[in-house]
Amino acid sequence: MEKIVIEALYKIYGPHPGEVMGMIQEGRSNEDIMEKTGHGVGVVDASFAVKEGEVLVVMGLSGSGKSTLVRCLNRLIEPTAGRILVNGEDVTRLGRRALRNFRQKHFGMVFQNFALFPHRSVVRNVEYGLEVQGVGTRARREAAMKALEQVGLKGWEASMPDQLSGGMQQRVGLARALALDADIMLMDEAFSALDPLIRRDMQDELIDLQEKVRKTIVFISHDLDEAIKLGDRIVLMKDGRLVQEGTAEEILTNPADDYVARFVEGVDVSKVVTAETVMKKSGVMAYMKTDGPKAALRKMEQAGISSIFVRDEGIVRGIVTARNCRKAADRGEKSLASILDTNIRRVTTDTPASDLFPLLAESTYPIAVVGEDGHLRGVVVSGSLLAKLGEMSQTENGNGTQSES
Amino acid sequence: MMEFPKNIDIPLDVWVDGFMDWVLGTFGGFFDTLGTGILYFLLYTERFFLWMPWPVLVVGVGILGWRVMGSWLAGLGMAGMLFFVGALGLWDLGMMTLSLVVASVVISLAIGIPLGIAMAGSNVFQAVIKPMLDGMQTMPSFVYLIPALMLFGLGKVPALFATIIYAVPPVIRLTNVGIREVSSNVIEAAHAFGSSYWQILFKVQLPLARPTILVGINQTTMMALAMVVIASMIGAKGLGLEVLLAINRVEVGRGFEAGLCIVFMAIIIDRITFSMASKKRA
Numbered sequence: 001m002e003k004i005v006i007e008a009l010y011k012i013y014g015p016h017p018g019e020v021m022g023m024i025q026e027g028r029s030n031e032d033i034m035e036k037t038g039h040g041v042g043v044v045d046a047s048f049a050v051k052e053g054e055v056l057v058v059m060g061l062s063g064s065g066k067s068t069l070v071r072c073l074n075r076l077i078e079p080t081a082g083r084i085l086v087n088g089e090d091v092t093r094l095g096r097r098a099l100r101n102f103r104q105k106h107f108g109m110v111f112q113n114f115a116l117f118p119h120r121s122v123v124r125n126v127e128y129g130l131e132v133q134g135v136g137t138r139a140r141r142e143a144a145m146k147a148l149e150q151v152g153l154k155g156w157e158a159s160m161p162d163q164l165s166g167g168m169q170q171r172v173g174l175a176r177a178l179a180l181d182a183d184i185m186l187m188d189e190a191f192s193a194l195d196p197l198i199r200r201d202m203q204d205e206l207i208d209l210q211e212k213v214r215k216t217i218v219f220i221s222h223d224l225d226e227a228i229k230l231g232d233r234i235v236l237m238k239d240g241r242l243v244q245e246g247t248a249e250e251i252l253t254n255p256a257d258d259y260v261a262r263f264v265e266g267v268d269v270s271k272v273v274t275a276e277t278v279m280k281k282s283g284v285m286a287y288m289k290t291d292g293p294k295a296a297l298r299k300m301e302q303a304g305i306s307s308i309f310v311r312d313e314g315i316v317r318g319i320v321t322a323r324n325c326r327k328a329a330d331r332g333e334k335s336l337a338s339i340l341d342t343n344i345r346r347v348t349t350d351t352p353a354s355d356l357f358p359l360l361a362e363s364t365y366p367i368a369v370v371g372e373d374g375h376l377r378g379v380v381v382s383g384s385l386l387a388k389l390g391e392m393s394q395t396e397n398g399n400g401t402q403s404e405s
Numbered sequence: 406m407m408e409f410p411k412n413i414d415i416p417l418d419v420w421v422d423g424f425m426d427w428v429l430g431t432f433g434g435f436f437d438t439l440g441t442g443i444l445y446f447l448l449y450t451e452r453f454f455l456w457m458p459w460p461v462l463v464v465g466v467g468i469l470g471w472r473v474m475g476s477w478l479a480g481l482g483m484a485g486m487l488f489f490v491g492a493l494g495l496w497d498l499g500m501m502t503l504s505l506v507v508a509s510v511v512i513s514l515a516i517g518i519p520l521g522i523a524m525a526g527s528n529v530f531q532a533v534i535k536p537m538l539d540g541m542q543t544m545p546s547f548v549y550l551i552p553a554l555m556l557f558g559l560g561k562v563p564a565l566f567a568t569i570i571y572a573v574p575p576v577i578r579l580t581n582v583g584i585r586e587v588s589s590n591v592i593e594a595a596h597a598f599g600s601s602y603w604q605i606l607f608k609v610q611l612p613l614a615r616p617t618i619l620v621g622i623n624q625t626t627m628m629a630l631a632m633v634v635i636a637s638m639i640g641a642k643g644l645g646l647e648v649l650l651a652i653n654r655v656e657v658g659r660g661f662e663a664g665l666c667i668v669f670m671a672i673i674i675d676r677i678t679f680s681m682a683s684k685k686r687a
Contacts, residue, residue: 074597076593076596076597099599100599100600100601101599102599103596103597103598103599104598104599105599107597107599109594109597109598111590111593111594113590115588115590115591115593115594116591116594117591117594117595117608117609117613118591118613119612119613128595128598128608129598129599131608132595132598132599132600132601132604132608133599176598180598186597
């Protein structure tokens with residue numbers, strides 16, 4: 001279900017945005033417009049949707065308009081044109097009071113610089129949102145304590161923000177947004193100000209937390225690794241325009257243009273690319289019930305492989321090698337049972353490629369890639385894995401088609 | 406050649422005189438009522454301070470000094486100075502001065518803090534108010550003592566009026582600065598959580614601006630105390646009048662006594678309000 005729908009959203013900074021709209025339609029560059037009219041272009045024709053319960057990461061370099069975009073969602077910045085539908089309601093049409101109520105009900109926000117209230121204790125920071133809603137002292141204190149417990153800050157409620165480390169301060173920021181029990185969380189570079197180790201911890205914790213709370217999260221980031229880790233889907237922005245939208249894997253394997261490709265370059269592809277992408281699709285397998293050693297051998301010869309997975313009752317049971325098949329055939333055996341090696345590695349299609357390396361190292365057999373139903377989808381052998389990854393890190397000139405912009 | 410041409414002569418003096426005549430003619434009744442109101446406020450304040458038994462005030466100041474400055478020695482010093490005022494036989498005059506200061510500070514804050522808030526909220530309003538504040542602080546006070554006299558007649562009320570004009574700018578300025586200095590990130594966060602204008606003002610801006618505003622209150626108080634001496638010239642009784650009399654009669658000792666009492670009261674008020682300003686940010 002679509003939680004947030006953004007339609008043709010524009011934000012132009014300056015006194016006469018209407019005049020600039022025409023120049024944008026003509027395809028003038030942002031620098032050009034800035035020079036000629038003094039207007040800054042924030043967001044241009046952004047259209048996308050956020051599904052209920054998903055984490056959408058809006059990614060781009062600084063100045064790409066991503067922070068402007070997220071602030072347009074709750075109208076901390078007034079959009080120049082376009083519509084923003086949240087639960088089907090057009091946020092851009094709300095009056096002042098209705099907007100305040102809407103923010104209280106639907107948006108929790110976490111900021112890059114934490115933006116805690118320095119004069120309030122941790123727990124009073126966390127209960128702020130409920131306080132402005134007019135929730136009673138006891139109820140809001142209870143909700144605040146629960147939120148603090150969720151972010152692992154139990155026992156710190158009486159501290160002042162400046163007594164806490166950066167990571168802990170951002171936990172307070174997170175708890176402040178959680179305490180509202182709003183259905184949408186807007187996270188503006190929430191972890192960018194933290195040092196890398198703490199950032200990674202916070203990302204992990206957000207993932208854990210999201211499992212439990214299932215909010216719709218719009219996360220702003222300039223860090224592709226972060227986007228890949230957190231995002232169910234990623235929207236890439238450049239100069240206020242959406243460049244590409246898709247899952248991490250779609251963007252990595254099929255960058256829409258040079259800009260995306262350059263962004264993608266620094267990423268460790270093996271972490272993102274899954275077994276499904278690097279496997280050799282192979283339909284060839286032996287069947288426990290019907291195939292004997294000779295039949296298995298023949299299948300291997302035809303496919304040009306030296307071992308073959310054996311399937312029984314719909315699932316991959318094990319593997320037999322050509323050498324063992326020959327021996328069994330010589331002994332006159334009719335079944336594969338005696339030579340079946342069940343000690344094989346099975347991985348699912350969404351296993352990251354980086355996890356495949358150790359498995360390949362400790363086993364001489366290929367890895368079976370199976371779907372959720374247990375059916376074989378393909379095999380990974382060390383040679384093909386390396387070749388595929390090598391190929392991907394060189395996709396500098398993205399040859400993919402422009403997806404959506 | 407080097408002289409400024411005589412035929413360029415803006416008759417500002419005539420205009421101001423004309424304006425004052427018009428104000429007196431049109432709003433005379435209003436200023437009478439306002440003057441009476443202020444006078445009653447002032448009289449009750451004065452009556453309160455004169456009614457209060459001196460040991461209560463001395464001990465009270467001692468305890469307050471000890472609490473806010475965190476040192477019993479400082480509290481003792483404060484109490485000692487106040488005792489000294491009484492010991493010079495100037496207690497009642499000192500209380501009159503104090504009540505004038507307190508009354509003018511209370512009114513200054515009631516006017517100044519809302520004005521400072523409005524100024525922080527609007528750049529246009531700030532641009533209008535700022536030169537007026539400069540004028541209020543640099544214009545020689547006698548210049549507006551005269552119109553004050555014309556509006557309210559001789560006595561305490563014009564003295565209070567002149568004191569407020571002189572003392573109110575710091576609290577306006579520092580309220581403005583204090584609110585403007587509140588980080589825009591924090592304000593943005595307050596907006597993001599759906600706060601209204603008043604909620605942001607009272608829950609975020611004023612608490613965060615408080616240390617700065619308290620410094621403004623401290624300055625306003627000190628300036629009020631400085632002004633009451635001059636205000637005695639238009640009929641406000643108190644230590645200032647004592648100094649004025651001493652000057653007229655060339656009585657050095659009498660002038661010194663009264664002057665010293667003013668200094669002591671200034672120190673007491675300054676230290677206590679200043680400590681409040683710097684301490685509240687723990």
